[in-house]
Amino acid sequence: RPKVTIPALREMKARGEKIVMHTAYNHWQAQMAELAGADTILVGDSAGMVEHGFTSTVPVTMEMMLLHCAAVVRGSRSPFIIGDMPFMSYEVSIQEAVRNAGRLVKEGGVDAVKLEGGTSRAQTIEAIVRAGIPVVGHVGLTPQSATQLGGFKVQGKDRERARQVLEDAMAVQEAGACMVVLECVPTPLAKVITERLSIPTVGIGAGPHCDGQVLVFHDVLGIFDAFKPKFVKRYMNCRDAMIQALREYTQEVRSAAFPGEEHGFSMDEDQLEGL
Ligand code: KIV
Ligand code: NA
Numbered sequence: 001r002p003k004v005t006i007p008a009l010r011e012m013k014a015r016g017e018k019i020v021m022h023t024a025y026n027h028w029q030a031q032m033a034e035l036a037g038a039d040t041i042l043v044g045d046s047a048g049m050v051e052h053g054f055t056s057t058v059p060v061t062m063e064m065m066l067l068h069c070a071a072v073v074r075g076s077r078s079p080f081i082i083g084d085m086p087f088m089s090y091e092v093s094i095q096e097a098v099r100n101a102g103r104l105v106k107e108g109g110v111d112a113v114k115l116e117g118g119t120s121r122a123q124t125i126e127a128i129v130r131a132g133i134p135v136v137g138h139v140g141l142t143p144q145s146a147t148q149l150g151g152f153k154v155q156g157k158d159r160e161r162a163r164q165v166l167e168d169a170m171a172v173q174e175a176g177a178c179m180v181v182l183e184c185v186p187t188p189l190a191k192v193i194t195e196r197l198s199i200p201t202v203g204i205g206a207g208p209h210c211d212g213q214v215l216v217f218h219d220v221l222g223i224f225d226a227f228k229p230k231f232v233k234r235y236m237n238c239r240d241a242m243i244q245a246l247r248e249y250t251q252e253v254r255s256a257a258f259p260g261e262e263h264g265f266s267m268d269e270d271q272l273e274g275l
Pocket of ligand 2: 044045046057084
């Protein structure tokens with residue numbers, strides 16, 4: 001399959017063909033996502049929670065994202081790869097934002113960067129795009145500023161807030177973003193936004209009318225069990241299967257059932273004489 005490009009993603013929207021976004025944080029996860037047919041892979045700052053054990057995405061650093069991005073890029077060929085800009089890598093100044101976006105592309109090797117925020121980040125998005133770096137927006141529930149939003153809650157249930165989320169999505173498109181993630185937006189509002197925008201929308205907890213969908217790798221496979229948001233669908237219970245296999249290994253070492261004859265290396269035992 002040829003490399004997925006921004007025009008290809010736009011054509012998918014035009015044709016009404018769903019865009020499938022997976023997340024991945026390392027080499028083997030990226031390989032699996034690609035083998036499963038991902039159109040695009042997001043190296044999310046959700047890494048902080050599902051890979052590093054933080055309770056939010058706030059502590060994630062540029063250095064962490066650079067390592068995750070580079071590993072994912074090494075593990076995939078065709079999918080369009082997006083790297084998340086971590087909290088505080090784009091808020092202090094536009095210059096710093098452009099520099100950090102540049103690092104994710106040059107050192108991390110990603111095709112595009114994603115950052116959270118709408119009207120308040122429009123100038124930042126514009127500057128990064130002007131520097132030649134594709135940007136994916138992220139509006140609705142923005143986890144990096146969840147405290148400000150009053151927690152992990154659906155965004156846009158009343159008229160005032162719905163207008164704000166719509167304006168955020170429009171601002172992101174106006175600023176030159178090539179795609180936008182809608183997180184925890186009521187289904188009817190996400191439908192309106194998807195119809196109004198010319199760029200593709202990718203939803204998570206935003207209903208079926210978005211141009212695409214994204215779910216976190218660990219949620220799809222049932223690996224992460226700290227909590228399960230309403231919008232998550234687990235397609236398997238990987239965690240229990242993994243624990244079961246690890247338990248068997250543990251028990252076989254304890255009972256000396258492992259390693260077996262076939263796992264060892266033979267030699268001519270004469271060679272041990274007089275040793
Ligand atoms: O970090 C992440 O995984 C994300 C998606 C949930 C959209 O931003
Ligand atoms: Na994220």
